[in-house]
Amino acid sequence: MKSTKASLSLFGGASAALAIVLSQLAVVPAHGALGTAPVTLVVQHETTGDRPELEWSTVAAAFTKKYPNVTVKFSPITNEAKGGPNLQVLSSDGAPDIALLPLNSNVYTQMVKAKALVPLNGIFAKDNTVKRIGPPADALKQADGNYYATPHVVVYYNVLWTNPDALKKAKAIIPSDGRFKTPGQLINVAKACKKAGYAGLAIGGKTNFQASWMFDSIMPSAVPAKALNNYINSYKPDIAVTNKWTEKGIVNTLDVLGSFAKNGVYQAGYLGMDLDQATAIFTAGKSCMLLGGTWMPGGAFKSETDKGNMKFTPGFAVLPGVSASKAATVTPYYGDAYGVPVKSKNQEWALELLRYFISDEGQTIGALEAAGNLPAVTTIPKSKYTAVPQLVKDVLSHVEKYGAKSGWTSEVPGAYGQTFLNPLIQKLQEGKTTSSAIAKALQDKLDDVRKNGV
Amino acid sequence: MAEISSSLAPTKPRRGRIFGKGEVVGLDATNIRNAKWALLPVFLLLIIFLGLPIINSFQLSLSRWGGIGPLQYVGFDNYKYLFADEQMRYSARITFIYAFVVAFFVIAIATMLAAAVSSGVFGHKFMKVVWFFPGIAPPTAVAIFWSTSFQPMTGLVNIISNALGFRNDFAPLASSDTALYPVIFVGIWSAVGFAFLVILGAVEQIPVSIREAATVDGANIRQQFTKITLPLIRPVMFTMFTLELIWTFNGFTVVWALTNGGPADSTSILPILAYKEAFRYGRFGTAAAMAVIAGIFLMIVGTIGIRLSRSKQ
Numbered sequence: 061m062k063s064t065k066a067s068l069s070l071f072g073g074a075s076a077a078l079a080i081v082l083s084q085l086a087v088v089p090a091h092g093a094l095g096t097a098p099v100t101l102v103v104q105h106e107t108t109g110d111r112p113e114l115e116w117s118t119v120a121a122a123f124t125k126k127y128p129n130v131t132v133k134f135s136p137i138t139n140e141a142k143g144g145p146n147l148q149v150l151s152s153d154g155a156p157d158i159a160l161l162p163l164n165s166n167v168y169t170q171m172v173k174a175k176a177l178v179p180l181n182g183i184f185a186k187d188n189t190v191k192r193i194g195p196p197a198d199a200l201k202q203a204d205g206n207y208y209a210t211p212h213v214v215v216y217y218n219v220l221w222t223n224p225d226a227l228k229k230a231k232a233i234i235p236s237d238g239r240f241k242t243p244g245q246l247i248n249v250a251k252a253c254k255k256a257g258y259a260g261l262a263i264g265g266k267t268n269f270q271a272s273w274m275f276d277s278i279m280p281s282a283v284p285a286k287a288l289n290n291y292i293n294s295y296k297p298d299i300a301v302t303n304k305w306t307e308k309g310i311v312n313t314l315d316v317l318g319s320f321a322k323n324g325v326y327q328a329g330y331l332g333m334d335l336d337q338a339t340a341i342f343t344a345g346k347s348c349m350l351l352g353g354t355w356m357p358g359g360a361f362k363s364e365t366d367k368g369n370m371k372f373t374p375g376f377a378v379l380p381g382v383s384a385s386k387a388a389t390v391t392p393y394y395g396d397a398y399g400v401p402v403k404s405k406n407q408e409w410a411l412e413l414l415r416y417f418i419s420d421e422g423q424t425i426g427a428l429e430a431a432g433n434l435p436a437v438t439t440i441p442k443s444k445y446t447a448v449p450q451l452v453k454d455v456l457s458h459v460e461k462y463g464a465k466s467g468w469t470s471e472v473p474g475a476y477g478q479t480f481l482n483p484l485i486q487k488l489q490e491g492k493t494t495s496s497a498i499a500k501a502l503q504d505k506l507d508d509v510r511k512n513g514v
Numbered sequence: 515m516a517e518i519s520s521s522l523a524p525t526k527p528r529r530g531r532i533f534g535k536g537e538v539v540g541l542d543a544t545n546i547r548n549a550k551w552a553l554l555p556v557f558l559l560l561i562i563f564l565g566l567p568i569i570n571s572f573q574l575s576l577s578r579w580g581g582i583g584p585l586q587y588v589g590f591d592n593y594k595y596l597f598a599d600e601q602m603r604y605s606a607r608i609t610f611i612y613a614f615v616v617a618f619f620v621i622a623i624a625t626m627l628a629a630a631v632s633s634g635v636f637g638h639k640f641m642k643v644v645w646f647f648p649g650i651a652p653p654t655a656v657a658i659f660w661s662t663s664f665q666p667m668t669g670l671v672n673i674i675s676n677a678l679g680f681r682n683d684f685a686p687l688a689s690s691d692t693a694l695y696p697v698i699f700v701g702i703w704s705a706v707g708f709a710f711l712v713i714l715g716a717v718e719q720i721p722v723s724i725r726e727a728a729t730v731d732g733a734n735i736r737q738q739f740t741k742i743t744l745p746l747i748r749p750v751m752f753t754m755f756t757l758e759l760i761w762t763f764n765g766f767t768v769v770w771a772l773t774n775g776g777p778a779d780s781t782s783i784l785p786i787l788a789y790k791e792a793f794r795y796g797r798f799g800t801a802a803a804m805a806v807i808a809g810i811f812l813m814i815v816g817t818i819g820i821r822l823s824r825s826k827q
Contacts, residue, residue, distance in 0.1 A: 143793075143794070144789075144792075144793025144794060145793055147581040147582060147793070148581065151581070151582040166580070166581070166793065166794060166795065166796040169580075169796065170580040170581050170582050170583075170796055171582065173580065173582075173583070174580075174582040174583040176582055176583075265688070265777070266687070266773065266774055266776055266777065267774070268774060268776075268794075328666040328667065328683050328685060328688075329665055329666040329683070329685030329687070329688040330688060331685075331687075331688040331689065331776070331777040332661070332664065332665070332685055332686075332687030332688035332693070332773070332777070333665065333688070334774075337662070337665065474794060475794065475795040475796055479790070479794040479795060483776060483777075483778045483779045484778075486690075486776055486777045486778040487690075487777075487778040489777075490689065490690055490777060490778060492690065492778065514796065
């Protein structure tokens with residue numbers, strides 16, 4: 061029986077490998093096959109966030125210099141559209157050649173399910189991209205063995221940006237390594253800030269993501285690594301469920317989130333504020349901390365400093381774990397990825413542009429130098445990180461020292477993860493549900509997803 | 515009317531259709547044929563832009579569909595799911611409350627304003643313009659303005675509240691117990707202008723002689739308003755009420771920009787819930803079922819509204 065299984069598995073593996081090779085042959089043209097006929101490529105990027113317009117315009121300029129017959133046009137889309145209504149655009153005859161595909165969105169889930177994306181295995185194989193990206197590439201690999209999307213930058217969220225001036229006035233002390241040891245420590249800092257006339261931790265509680273972000277950071281401190289891996293993957297029917305959502309670690313994580321709200325850690329009216337409003341409170345010097353990410357120093361912080369509205373240089377800290385024994389970490393996000401829709405009219409050129417975009421050269425001139433972001437690939441020497449803001453480099457050093465754990469809501473489809481969990485945590489923050497009830501709801505949702513699909 | 519009909523009637527045997535009670539507007543065979551051809555484009559447009567989407571929505575509501583690929587027929591499962599879903603029941607309830615309260619207050623306020631402006635109160639010309647402004651402001655801008663205004667400490671509402679000696683930490687958008695109130699308020703604020711203009715038009719259509727006669731007969735301003743103005747503009751009020759109800763029921767932009775449907779889905783009115791079902795959860799079938807249910811409800815409301823408006827006329 062064992063040997064039959066082994067041979068079946070061997071046969072399956074060989075078939076998958078053959079499929080990958082065939083798909084590569086099908087989608088990757090020989091270099092000369094691209095031709096010199098004029099071609100216009102349409103590329104989607106987000107209107108805000110980690111300055112993708114700078115990254116893309118630089119890469120496109122270099123690409124069109126190499127291939128003068130190619131023109132690149134941009135089709136900016138909003139943060140709201142990228143995870144929802146964009147699906148209709150990508151599946152239509154007017155689909156762009158390169159699509160923005162948030163990996164935890166319904167758009168990506170449905171596009172993969174419908175095989176509406178061109179496999180990237182060919183361009184990945186040519187430049188050894190999977191190895192260059194490293195372990196995060198594992199999450200990109202689909203059940204059919206194909207890669208359909210490529211990340212372009214890594215951002216870290218769940219960074220607690222701090223205002224040293226406010227903290228000093230509030231006589232609130234943040235641990236020197238930036239790691240709160242217990243939830244109580246963070247609560248005390250927030251209370252001291254409040255007493256001194258500052259808001260504690262500013263968050264965009266109204267958004268459909270910030271409440272569940274913190275879950276991503278704290279949960280890995282409450283469950284073993286193996287369990288975290290199972291929580292991230294168990295929505296797939298072929299993965300056995302080894303850990304239930306009703307387990308103690310999950311309930312403890314939710315308890316911590318509930319205790320933050322109960323003890324007034326956040327600013328007044330946080331559930332009615334979006335992230336921009338929370339950021340404005342912080343940059344105006346009215347809160348001690350802000351829940352944000354590594355796109356902020358080069359974005360909102362820079363622009364507000366240039367305008368003279370932000371009069372301090374922030375520091376940063378990390379959320380506490382559920383107990384002193386295991387700290388929480390910042391959370392990496394590779395999720396705003398790009399792919400080529402099957403409906404693209406210039407698939408070969410689109411693949412070539414995407415290949416250049418994720419090449420070391422493309423990553424250097426685009427992600428690093430033009431946008432000041434951290435590249436998705438690990439093969440670019442740190443000496444080239446000159447345009448990356450110092451604060452982001454500091455966060456990166458922190459990550460290198462203390463690590464960063466994957467966030468559950470970034471890894472699983474939104475319909476099961478972020479979209480489902482966020483309103484439940486908002487309810488918890490209002491004191492209208494309990495941690496156990498949320499844990500049970502998560503388990504019910506998991507059972508439903510495994511039975512009926514996402 | 516009878517005279518006019520008979521003068522229009524053909525001298526030959528009538529082959530026309532009957533319109534209304536016993537009235538015959540004569541059309542001979544050629545005219546009927548021509549009329550049919552003339553109406554054909556209208557019917558085609560109706561079929562293409564109304565009939566087909568309705569059929570498509572109904573078909574979608576009987577299917578499971580993630581937004582791409584073939585539909586999977588599931589019968590009435592989506593409807594069963596919706597009727598059993600607690601969030602759907604809650605959303606339906608708050609949508610009715612939201613739509614009826616907004617429509618009622620919009621018409622009430624617009625009528626009072628129209629009566630005041632029409633009676634020539636001080637600054638009536640200025641007020642005519644000012645009250646219409648919210649009606650022409652883009653809904654997203656309106657929502658952003660009010661979302662900022664309701665923020666504690668720094669919001670306009672709290673600044674004014676503080677200046678008047680009250681607390682300045684009022685944050686109605688931040689609680690699921692209170693978030694619907696500012697949503698209703700902004701809904702009324704942004705819709706009054708248009709209704710005001712339409713009702714003002716109706717008020718100003720009332721012949722001056724009627725008011726003058728009432729004044730001569732000793733009717734005071736309140737009596738003139740309740741006994742003359744209101745009865746005469748009632749058909750317009752009913753029509754506007756029906757339209758406001760439908761527009762508010764289907765409203766999305768203001769609520770979405772104000773609250774994102776939160777906190778904790780507390781302001782997820784049906785259009786927002788349908789949006790989330792379709793685009794966030796990838797359940798286009800249940801979203802379409804919601805649209806069908808809402809569509810049937812609004813058709814009933816529309817029919818009642820039209821009938822009431824007609825009967826008053």
